[in-house]
Amino acid sequence: MNILWAAETPLTAREVGRRIEDRELAPTTVMTVLDRLVRKGFLNRTRDGRAWRYQPAASRDAYVAELMLEALDLTGDRHAALTHFARSVSGAEAEVLRKALMELEKR
Amino acid sequence: MIAAAVLAALAMGCVLAAKRLTAAKWTHRAPHIGILLWQAIGVAWGLATIGALLAFALEPYGKGVFYGMAAMVTAPEYGGVESPHDVARLTALVLGLALLAVLIAVPIVAAVQTLRARRRHRDLLALIAREDPSVPGVRVVDFPAAAAYCVPGLKSQVVISDGTLSLLSPGELDAVLAHEAAHVRERHDLVLLPFGALRRALPWSGLVRDAQASVELLVEMAADDRARQRCCPKRLASALLRFGTAAVPVPQGALGASAAESVMARVERLLRPQSALPPAQRFLLLAASVALAASAPALWFLPG
Numbered sequence: 216m217n218i219l220w221a222a223e224t225p226l227t228a229r230e231v232g233r234r235i236e237d238r239e240l241a242p243t244t245v246m247t248v249l250d251r252l253v254r255k256g257f258l259n260r261t262r263d264g265r266a267w268r269y270q271p272a273a274s275r276d277a278y279v280a281e282l283m284l285e286a287l288d289l290t291g292d293r294h295a296a297l298t299h300f301a302r303s304v305s306g307a308e309a310e311v312l313r314k315a316l317m318e319l320e321k322r
Numbered sequence: 323m324i325a326a327a328v329l330a331a332l333a334m335g336c337v338l339a340a341k342r343l344t345a346a347k348w349t350h351r352a353p354h355i356g357i358l359l360w361q362a363i364g365v366a367w368g369l370a371t372i373g374a375l376l377a378f379a380l381e382p383y384g385k386g387v388f389y390g391m392a393a394m395v396t397a398p399e400y401g402g403v404e405s406p407h408d409v410a411r412l413t414a415l416v417l418g419l420a421l422l423a424v425l426i427a428v429p430i431v432a433a434v435q436t437l438r439a440r441r442r443h444r445d446l447l448a449l450i451a452r453e454d455p456s457v458p459g460v461r462v463v464d465f466p467a468a469a470a471y472c473v474p475g476l477k478s479q480v481v482i483s484d485g486t487l488s489l490l491s492p493g494e495l496d497a498v499l500a501h502e503a504a505h506v507r508e509r510h511d512l513v514l515l516p517f518g519a520l521r522r523a524l525p526w527s528g529l530v531r532d533a534q535a536s537v538e539l540l541v542e543m544a545a546d547d548r549a550r551q552r553c554c555p556k557r558l559a560s561a562l563l564r565f566g567t568a569a570v571p572v573p574q575g576a577l578g579a580s581a582a583e584s585v586m587a588r589v590e591r592l593l594r595p596q597s598a599l600p601p602a603q604r605f606l607l608l609a610a611s612v613a614l615a616a617s618a619p620a621l622w623f624l625p626g
Contacts, residue, residue, distance in 0.1 A: 255445055275450065278446050282463060283483065312585060316560060319593070
């Protein structure tokens with residue numbers, strides 16, 4: 216996936232395989248992984264002659280944002296029901312906590 | 323009529339008890355028992371409310387809710403007598419069955435949605451997260467804001483952002499990871515699921531919202547207690563405060579107003595631990611929870 220994100224243009228499975236540092240990987244393994252990613256909607260593919268060309272469906276940053284929105288509980292609906300350590304607060308409420316933190320560090 | 327009246331009284335009692343419990347502070351001294359009591363109240367309220375409606379509707383059979391339902395299915399004619407279902411009883415029957423269906427269907431739908439969202443979350447983590455040698459076994463996401471959470475499941479994953487790594491000292495990080503490990507071990511997500519589902523079924527109810535918030539706070543306190551056994555409570559408290567003040571660009575109104583309050587409540591009890599409830603009281607509360615949870619289904623068999 217990182218290879219496809221780094222590439223500017225859609226790649227074929229053969230090209231992906233060539234860029235993977237671990238040369239031991241069989242071409243069919245690469246195909247299988249790419250296929251699975253397509254099925255999960257993370258990659259789009261287009262016909263190019265006899266081969267498929269693969270392209271990320273969204274940028275890496277978009278996925279990071281999606282994960283973290285859910286992680287920080289900002290999506291409104293809490294479908295994934297993650298258990299968080301703590302939530303952060305803003306404004307005057309944060310001031311209360313900041314004061315408590317300073318007192319704690321003084322001890 | 324007795325069964326319907328008793329069940330209705332029980333349902334009302336549960337509502338009153340829930341109101342008291344949202345304001346109670348003793349639960350902070352025994353979060354596990356508090357959670358158990360909340361679960362008992364939830365079960366008893368649901369079964370008692372449904373039971374009261376059905377007991378009223380099925381009263382002509384004189385067999386109680388459970389056998390009355392069986393009788394209605396097998397012999398709807400009251401043994402040859404013309405059906406005396408008046409409008410009130412029919413309404414109660416429809417309401418009771420509808421509530422039963424909602425209380426069964428909503429948690430199932432919620433569970434399915436949750437599993438699906440978690441699978442996507444886990445797929446994304448597999449693509450994006452990395453391992454960090456300083457925190458083995460924890461997934462790290464490159465994101466500047468502080469975040470630490472676990473994705474529950476059969477193979478739970480603890481996730482932190484690299485913002486967290488730079489925000490916290492190693493001691494604080496250990497405390498946070500011990501806290502998350504407690505969530506994983508005790509499957510706190512399963513505790514929260516039915517309350518989240520109830521919230522979605524009755525979104526207009528302030529009491530349900532408060533109840534859910536109380537249970538969430540108790541779950542966090544229970545995890546804090548576990549973490550405290552493994553590391554310095556002061557580290558956990560300062561980690562909590564650092565998290566709370568880590569400025570995240572948060573859209574207004576996205577967070578509950580009580581977020582700061584609950585963080586402070588947790589910090590307070592870490593720094594100034596109150597004595598745990600005495601064993602006699604714990605036992606009494608435990609027995610009360612079990613009795614409450616068992617009472618509603620037992621009343622379904624009360625004839626008349």
